[in-house]
Amino acid sequence: MKVHSMLSDAEFTSLMDKARSGDSEAAQKLVQLYEPEIRRAARMRLTDSKLRRIVDSIDICQSVFGKFFETAQSPKGIDLKKPEQLLGLLVTMTRNRVVDEHRHQTAQKRNAGDGVVEAAANLLVSDDPGPKTEIEMKDMLAKVRSRFTAEELEIADLRGEGLTWDEVAKRLQVSADSCRKRLERGIERVREEMR
Structure with missing residues (x-):
């Protein structure tokens, strides 16, 4: 089932507000709801077999959620109103994280x-x-x-x-x-x- 069909906009806003204020239960709920989609997005982008031996979808997912919650709880924060907006943001962060990891591994080989x-x-x-x-x-x-x-x-x-x-x-x-x-x-x- 898609995340956006599981939460109403009001439920999502409430969950996000709680997660932004540091509520660990709200953060865990967001992770539960979005982790399958984020791991799937990571697996689809981890096409390099050498990179997959070093990092997997769990690593990428943990990194993405860590960065998301760090940013969400900062004074600047993240203003999202709909569940699909968060999904889009997390998928973009996932794609960028895989690209960064690939660059990092490539740079290490050249060092x-x-x-x-x-x-x-x-x-x-x-x-x-x-x-x-x-x-x-x-x-x-x-x-x-x-x-x-x-x-x-x-x-x-x-x-x-x-x-x-x-x-x-x-x-x-x-x-x-x-x-x-x-x-x-x-x-x-x-x-x-x-x-």
């Missing part, structure tokens, strides 16, 4: 300072060897892998097998967000250690 470690770490979640020779990459990969904790290595290997964050989380019996953050922290730590 010469972090390029070697990033490429090696990316091998943990990608089959593409990148610009370095295979021998150099295998050597760097071995160095990176040796610096990961057993838990980080298990997450990286499962992602490297093509599992989604949800599938990794289910296997490890933790949340998808927790898995993603653990791997990100591990990659960041290794990058710092190898500088």
Whole structure:
């Protein structure tokens, strides 16, 4: 069922006013109503398989809602009167977030300072060897892998097998967000250690 058919304009305005004032129940209700559409919009735009290995629709959705509520609760706020206006705004934010993530990942690949470690770490979640020779990459990969904790290595290997964050989380019996953050922290730590 479409979001705009679930709420009258008056109900929507009331819910938005409460969410703007910091009412967590109102915010949760908005997330419940709009999350399926936003995740669907994110999945439709996450067409790059390399990007999908790094970020998924849950990541995009959480980021979009975080930014939306931050802006909605700011003094400037957001003035929306109809449920479909919010849907349009969130879908636009989703599209922009996917584009930003793609740009960020592309920029990271071009960054010469972090390029070697990033490429090696990316091998943990990608089959593409990148610009370095295979021998150099295998050597760097071995160095990176040796610096990961057993838990980080298990997450990286499962992602490297093509599992989604949800599938990794289910296997490890933790949340998808927790898995993603653990791997990100591990990659960041290794990058710092190898500088």
